[in-house]
Amino acid sequence: ITSVMFRSSLFLTLVLLTTLCAAQNEPLKSEQGVVLTSSNLPIVVIDTRGVSIPDDPKVSAVLKIYNRGNGTRNFLTDAPQFNGYCGIEIRGSSSQQFPKKSYGFESWNINGTSIDTSFLGMPSESDWILNANYTDKSFLRNVLAYQLWQNMGHYGTRYQFVELILNNQYQGIYIFSEKIKRDKNRLNIAKLSNTQNTGDELTGGYIFKVDKQTGSGGSGWYSSYLPYSNASGQKIFFQFEYPKETDITSQQKIYLQSQVFNFETALKSSNFADTLTGYRKYASEKTFIDYFLVNEISKNVDGYRISTFMNKERDSKGGKIRMGPVWDYDIAWHNANYCEGDLFTGWAYQFPCTDDYWQVPFWWSRLLEDPLYKDHLACRWKNLRQTTLSNAWFDQYIDSIAGQLNEAQARNFVQWPILGTYVWPNPWPYPATYQGEVSALKLWIHSRLSWLDTNMPGTCTTPVSNGIAETQATFRIYPNPVSDYLSVVGYSAEAVLTEIAVYNPQGVVLMTKENSQKSAGEWHESFDVSGFKPGIYLLRISMNGKTHTQRFIKI
Numbered sequence: 378i379t380s381v382m383f384r385s386s387l388f389l390t391l392v393l394l395t396t397l398c399a400a401q402n403e404p405l406k407s408e409q410g411v412v413l414t415s416s417n418l419p420i421v422v423i424d425t426r427g428v429s430i431p432d433d434p435k436v437s438a439v440l441k442i443y444n445r446g447n448g449t450r451n452f453l454t455d456a457p458q459f460n461g462y463c464g465i466e467i468r469g470s471s472s473q474q475f476p477k478k479s480y481g482f483e484s485w486n487i488n489g490t491s492i493d494t495s496f497l498g499m500p501s502e503s504d505w506i507l508n509a510n511y512t513d514k515s516f517l518r519n520v521l522a523y524q525l526w527q528n529m530g531h532y533g534t535r536y537q538f539v540e541l542i543l544n545n546q547y548q549g550i551y552i553f554s555e556k557i558k559r560d561k562n563r564l565n566i567a568k569l570s571n572t573q574n575t576g577d578e579l580t581g582g583y584i585f586k587v588d589k590q591t592g593s594g595g596s597g598w599y600s601s602y603l604p605y606s607n608a609s610g611q612k613i614f615f616q617f618e619y620p621k622e623t624d625i626t627s628q629q630k631i632y633l634q635s636q637v638f639n640f641e642t643a644l645k646s647s648n649f650a651d652t653l654t655g656y657r658k659y660a661s662e663k664t665f666i667d668y669f670l671v672n673e674i675s676k677n678v679d680g681y682r683i684s685t686f687m688n689k690e691r692d693s694k695g696g697k698i699r700m701g702p703v704w705d706y707d708i709a710w711h712n713a714n715y716c717e718g719d720l721f722t723g724w725a726y727q728f729p730c731t732d733d734y735w736q737v738p739f740w741w742s743r744l745l746e747d748p749l750y751k752d753h754l755a756c757r758w759k760n761l762r763q764t765t766l767s768n769a770w771f772d773q774y775i776d777s778i779a780g781q782l783n784e785a786q787a788r789n790f791v792q793w794p795i796l797g798t799y800v801w802p803n804p805w806p807y808p809a810t811y812q813g814e815v816s817a818l819k820l821w822i823h824s825r826l827s828w829l830d831t832n833m834p835g836t837c838t839t840p841v842s843n844g845i846a847e848t849q850a851t852f853r854i855y856p857n858p859v860s861d862y863l864s865v866v867g868y869s870a871e872a873v874l875t876e877i878a879v880y881n882p883q884g885v886v887l888m889t890k891e892n893s894q895k896s897a898g899e900w901h902e903s904f905d906v907s908g909f910k911p912g913i914y915l916l917r918i919s920m921n922g923k924t925h926t927q928r929f930i931k932i
Contacts, residue, residue, distance in 0.1 A: 409792045411547045415452040418785050419444035419497055419539045421507070421553065422457075423465060423482075427544075432473070435464030435482065437489060442539075444497060459496065462487060468506065470591045472707075474801070475511040477549060477793055481556065482507065497537040497553060500562030507541060508552040511793065512800045513707040515814045516550055516786070517778055522671055522706035523554075524774065528765040529667045530903060531701050532564050538778075540785050549789035550782060557686060557702055559584060559619045564702060567691040569620055574628040581691030583633050584619035587738065588684055595622040598634050602641050604736035606728070611736045618686070636689060640698055644740060650747040652860040652932050653911075661699045661907050662861035665744060666754050668700035672725050674766065676825060677709035678718035680725040681737040695908035708802060711821040719804035721824040745834055753856070755835030760866065760901050762830070771822050779815045786811045852918055858930040865902040869920065872897050876919040879904055882912070906931055 413420070420443040428436045442459040443451045461484065467473060468481040483503050484494035495501040510516050516538070526533035536554040540547075559566055559582060566582025573579060585597070597616035604611055615637060617625050640659035649655045672680035684705035689698050708718065716730040717723050726741035744750050764770065790796050790811065797809035808814045852867035865877065873895050879888040888904055906914070909931045917926045 409547075409794075411788050411792045413453070413540060413542065413547050413788065415450055416540050416785060417448075417450055417781070418550075419458075419537060419553070420451050420453060420542065421539045421551070422453075422542045423463070424544055425465065430465055430467055430478075430480065432467045435466040437485070438463050438465050438482075440482070440484070442496060446498070459494070461485075461494070462489075464489065464491070470589055472509070472511065475509065477509040477511040479509040479551075480507040481505070497539075499535045499537070499555060500560075502555065502558065502560055502563065504556040504558055506552070506554045506556050507539075508554060508707075509548075510550070510552060510707050511795075512803065513712060514790075514796060514800070514803075514808075514811070515779070515818050516552070516782055517775060517815070517818060518675070518706050518708075518710045518712060519552060519554075520778065521710065521771075521774070522675060522703045525671050525674070525765065526667070526701060526703045529671075529761070531664070531667065533702055534704070538782060538785075540788070547788070547792055549792050550785050557584070557618075557704060564688060566688055567694060569629065571620070571624055571626050571629075574626055577691060577693050579628060579632050580696055581689050581694065582619070583629075583689045584686065585633060585637075585688075586616050586618050586684070586686045587613060587682060588616055589735065590614070590616070598630075600641060600738065601638055602645060602739055605739055605742065606731040606736050609732060609734065611734055613736070613738050633689070636698065641740075644743050649743065650749060652749070655747075656744075657860050657907075659698055661695075661697045661905065662750065662753065663757075663903070663905060663907075664699040664701055665740075666750070666757050668703070669726070669741065669744075669754065670758065670761070670766075671703050672709075673829065674822075674825060675706055675709035676711065676718060676721065676723070676725050677706055678713040678716050678725070678728075679705065679708065679735075681741055682728065682735045695905070697907055710818060711804065711825075713802045714804040715802055718802070721821055722828050748835075749856075751835030752837060753835070753861075755833055756837035756855070756864070758829070758833050759837045760864070762826075764901065766826070768823055768826060771826075772819060775815060775819055775822075779812075783811070852920070852925065854916055854927055854929055858932040859906060860932050861905070861907045863904045863906050863916070863929060865904070865916070865918070867895065867900050867902075867918070867920065869895065869897060873920045875902075877902060878917050879906070880915040880917065882914070887914075 422441040423438050425436055425438040430436055440461055440463040441457040443453060443455050444458040445451055463482045464485050465480050465482040467478050469479045472479055482505055483491045486492050491503040493501040493503050496505065508519060510519060520536055523533045523536055534555050534557065536552050539551050539553045540549065541551045542548065555563055557564060564584065569582055595616050597614055600613035600615065604613055620629065636659065640656060643649060643659055644656040686702055686704055687698055687700055690696055711719060713719065716728060726737055728737045796811065797807050799807060808817050852865060854863055854865050875893045875895055877890045878886050880886055890902060911931055914929055914931055915926055916929060917924060
């Protein structure tokens with residue numbers, strides 16, 4: 378009660394101060410002489426009215442966002458798009474050493490109660506992140522991972538670049554993003570309350586992670602299986618993320634721990650690769666493949682062992698352990714000078730620093746002992762390299778974001794003059810310009826992709842289009858029989874409108890992807906059928922009005 382009264386009293390004081398200052402413009406000149414009056418990016422203004430921001434708990438603040446939208450320039454003389462309140466705190470673990478801090482905040486009402494709010498076109502929710510990306514001088518590394526995960530067909534954190542003014546001081550470029558949460562518009566898994574402790578309700582949904590216990594870390598449990606490198610007593614620690622530590626019940630804790638134990642035990646067993654009784658019984662193979670690819674493309678030195686999120690849906694909705702969403706890639710993509718993070722060669726899952734406490738779970742090496750998993754990985758890689766993971770896509774995306782940030786980066790690096798200097802854990806050399814940072818990132822990615830092309834394990838026997846025009850649209854599906862996900866590869870000499878549906882033998886539609894426009898050439902779709910019962914199913918595809926049907930077997 379005392380805390381609530383304090384929040385309310387402080388907010389009423391803030392309202393009074395806001396009213397007194399309404400006729401005045403905020404001072405915009407920073408200690409480094411940066412003057413911000415307008416930007417091509419949205420402008421976020423946060424004022425705690427003299428209260429220092431701690432790591433925890435959140436403190437009250439006035440929040441304003443200036444955003445005309447549609448690429449229109451934003452001015453601080455505009456009426457703000459949003460004018461309200463928030464609770465703000467410093468966030469992060471090792472990043473707290475930097476002078477430019479990252480923040481977590483909740484949108485609050487005047488009484489200090491969290492309320493769902495839509496910001497910058499993103500779906501309404503209450504929890505948000507302002508990521509400083511101080512050590513990543515390109516500002517691109519986190520959003521590259523988020524975007525890849527989205528492009529692969531998963532929920533990935535939505536984001537917008539903004540410029541931040543905090544307590545009348547210019548702070549530079551930030552990534553305004555969603556916090557990973559269970560929500561119908563974020564990680565859309567079943568809601569689980571503390572009264573749901575039996576039956577199908579108990580089986581999901583859950584979010585858990587492998588991470589440090591600093592920052593946003595919490596309680597959890599140790600794996601029953603050691604990482605391969607454990608000479609210093611290293612163990613794998615899983616943390617409860619959803620339900621929250623304060624909400625999760627003992628029954629729910631026991632259930633989630635048992636499911637992870639069953640998965641790890643199956644993966645350790647001699648028949649681990651069996652498609653019915655092995656690890657696929659408990660885990661979604663596709664998400665493990667895609668998570669592996671994002672971590673390996675980025676050569677993420679923290680990959681698999683820190684900031685690694687997983688989730689489990691309710692059994693009636695699939696029920697298997699899934700990797701993701703991806704999170705925390707600011708020292709990936711050639712931005713770490715230790716543990717081979719500076720090399721474009723080698724595997725991130727084979728983490729070389731055996732004396733580091735935070736080690737990679739045994740999962741990833743074990744999965745690559747499964748010939749079928751390796752072949753699925755090879756096919757996924759081969760197909761994505763033509764689209765989402767092509768050199769051209771990376772170049773276009775990076776150039777697009779860098780162009781968007783070109784004006785604001787000049788101000789950012791006046792406020793934080795770190796170009797050409799070492800910031801932990803930057804590898805040498807240190808480009809002296811922003812464009813140099815961007816060019817170095819692109820060059821490293823090209824080298825990394827080439828190395829992966831040569832060294833990706835497995836064999837993909839699925840033919841890939843050679844660019845020769847065909848007289849009609851064709852498609853194929855694989856693998857068949859299928860245990861986890863079914864891939865559809867189509868080819869047409871011209872653009873086609875597709876409708877794809879999966880039916881059971883009784884003719885009931887189970888999944889659809891309708892009115893999808895495909896460009897000329899080869900295109901790809903995939904369906905997660907891991908939740909289907911074993912049996913025979915039909916995939917029906919219509920391309921420009923012509924319908925084709927193929928049968929597949931779910932094992």
